[in-house]
Amino acid sequence: MRKVVLILLVLLFSVCAGASLAFAQPLDRGELLGVLPQAPDLNEPVTRGAFGAMLVKAASLPAVSGQVYQARDVDPGSWYAPALAALRERGIMAGYPDGTLRPGQPVTGAEAAVMVARTLGLFGTPGQPEAGPLKPDHWASSLYNWLVNQGLVSARSDPEGALTVREAADFLARVFGSDPQAVDIVEKSGRAQAGVKAMRFKSNIDMVMRPRAGMAGQVPVLSGSGQISAELVLPATMHQVARWRFEAAGGPAAEGGRLPELETEQYLVGGKMYMKMTDPATGKAEWMRLPENALPDLEALMKESLEAGKMGAGGMPEGLKPYFHYQLLGTAEKDGRKVFEIGYYGRIDDLAAFFKLAVPESLRDTLDGLQFERSLEKAGKLVRSISYWGRDYISADDYLPCGGELRTVLSFADRFQGEAVPFELIEMRMRVEECAYGEQIKIELPPEALQAREMPLPQEETTGS
Known part of the structure; x- marks a missing residue:
């Protein structure tokens, strides 16, 4: 199950990052x-x-x-x-x-x-x-x-x-539908991004988990804010630092209001994941390494996803196009250069169907087919819909993204596996403040991470339920 979740996260990232290659056709x-x-x-x-x-x-x-x-x-x-x-x-x-x-x-x-x-x-x-x-x-x-x-x-x-x-x-x-001018710009941006070897970005995130109606006083309203700095050398080398602050209001878990702050740092190098996490109770940080069998072959996975993205709009499954809508909002000045403002939005009502369209057939061999299907089915039963909207700033010079904003609403089903789901939805807003590209971006694993002990993971159930 852990491998399935990681693969779905990578695929969701690659699909959304390459969303410019799939778009709704103009309506008549x-x-x-x-x-x-x-x-x-x-x-x-x-x-x-x-x-x-x-x-x-x-x-x-x-x-x-x-x-x-x-x-x-x-x-x-x-x-x-x-x-x-x-x-x-x-x-x-x-x-x-x-x-x-x-x-x-x-x-x-x-x-x-x-x-x-x-x-x-x-x-x-x-x-x-x-x-x-x-x-x-x-x-x-x-x-x-x-x-x-x-x-x-x-x-x-x-x-x-x-x-x-x-x-x-x-x-x-x-x-x-989609604005033809916007589609032309994001297609050019997609081709420009296909040549990127490394990138760095910083973003701020705000989120809130809203309880279902009638659950006031029983479960808290959870909110949080965070900052993420990330570097990526393609296809599968990454360094990320994240700082989070959470608060709870209403409900039994909300006593004290603010929850302990959380800071994490992680590296993905040579197919191995290293994580530095701070214990909120003691304030002590320690490096841990995920067992190798806990990860899929992320390098092969990212290569396959990126190659699929390079195929262009004609190579995307026809069924994906209705999920993405684009509008040209105009031009603006950002950091002294001209940028196109592209508005985008969409909605996914059937998560399982979406991923079946988004996952190339060759990638499904990475997982046991039955396990993959079951994971999609479970996710589809828990998540009612995912809605997303925002805007990208695309440089008029090289057509690379140089900032943007994304808002996402993840809506849950009323019940999951026979139990009531106490939360109705999660709302998240992410603002990308800085973007940089170039081969000068290097990622090196710190010496202390090389000494990390292996993180113990619970055994996964292998029943057919």
Whole structure:
């Protein structure tokens, strides 16, 4: 199981790092208008029911399984009822306090923006509220302003005004497709990154684990912040230093508030992992080495992943493309040089299916096939969805990334292996502050790490359960 987890982490890193090589294709307005029962007047306001049906089509949301309770003002036999059921089940179209969805009412810009953001897995924003045209006390401010900052909604748009059919179709096509200009830039960036031999970066991370509704006082709200400095010499030599600070609020584990700080340092050299960890109780640091049989062949794994990334967009599985969306937000000055600002976002609802697409067939031989399938199945049952969004700064000179921001929401299933999952989600925000590339980056294992004792690991279960 440990090998599976490590391999999945490496693959997730390589897939996300090479996300510029997989992208959603542009959507055609006609495809979205095709879900309407008759040809509409493009200049007329679009109803909430019609917008919901177009949204389900644009996002390729699957139909609900079994019977779903419909709002009292939705005719179960109406043409848009299945789409509204899918949106209602996922919490995307929550409706009004009186229990209605008002499908015949024109949809406003704010309502449309909130439904789209929720479809992408964004039900709130971690950290500070997004700055934008809507004031913080507006019910839709956080999500609407996020879409403005991502370049998906114009800051000049009227959030309270009704959308026309044309505006709704164009909006959905823009969100659930990719900007061709942005795609061209990230493809060039992907080719530039394929030639990188070594890199260094520093990042700051904020995260929070939110308890499920009804668990207040039983489990704490866990939050943390950290700084990570990393150096990587490809294909598989790494040095990383991480410093973490955690706090707990509410719940039995929250007494005392701040938890002990944690600092770790690790090297991956010659296929061996060395870790320096500080005991929070004693403050003493010690080097440990993971047993060699605890690791897969990371060098071969990274080489294979990088080679897959070098194949370009045409070499990526077609099924991966809908997971990545890109928009060109404009240009800016960063550290005295011109950069492209690229907004990106996406959502993974079926983790097992995603990794089956992302993992090259040749890499599956690294693991026992049955173990690999079981691990994916377990992960898919625990994780309901992963949503991600952010922006990259790409140098206009050499097309290498020179900073960026990534926000991720990992949502858990209600139950896992017969037990209730107390936490609803994890939200994380990572800001890459510094990036450097070049063969002058060297990684050398310190002498004290060479004397590290082998870390004892518990025996893994080998049952067929």
